[in-house]
């Protein structure tokens with residue numbers, strides 16, 4: 686390369702310091718023009734043309750999230766006797782459900798479901814239905830006017846199903862100090878008066 690041409694001295698001088706007028710490297714200049722061209726294309730596409738805006742993308746994400754949530758609720762809503770009965774045979778789910786029961790339900794229903802403020806869950810008599818889906822509904826929606834909390838906002842759908850299935854396993858366990866039965870049995874017969882007096 687021709688040194689005299691490339692390293693041309695500029696005609697100023699500060700405190701004896703002189704400076705060459707070196708051209709910027711080709712790749713740098715190329716990149717510089719590329720960014721300018723890119724910004725033009727960007728503005729044309731996203732601000733003027735058909736490109737999605739940030740708000741549009743956000744709204745799309747929100748829509749997808751809502752769709753996913755709806756789908757999840759739909760699957761969680763697909764509760765049946767079979768689904769809950771299968772859960773009862775799942776040791777992992779039952780262990781987890783028992784922990785939840787002891788932590789959240791035992792204060793009112795006793796650590797073994799024998800009943801304290803809340804009814805005995807181990808006998809054959811039920812106030813709000815005896816099937817697993819009935820139990821699931823009672824736990825989900827609660828009986829607020831009678832002091833039974835609705836759990837749908839405090840437990841995940843899977844936890845709720847597992848706890849309902851677990852409550853079903855308590856029936857007939859006959860724990861000590863059980864609260865007298867309340868409600869009706871499978872044939873619709875009310876709990877015996879003599880034992881129910883409390």
Ligand code: HEC
Nearest residue numbers: 789790793802803804811812813814820823828831832833
């Ligand atoms: C603050 C006290 C309290 C807590 C905590 C509580 N319950 Fe209850 N529960 C009650 C009361 C009171 C009733 C009876 C409602 C009625 O008389 O209609 C009840 C009723 C029920 C029933 C219906 C029983 C029947 O005879 O039909 C089920 C099932 C049940 N609870 C499960 C649970 C589970 C599972 C939990 C924990 C996730 C829980 N409860 C936590 C107070 C409570």
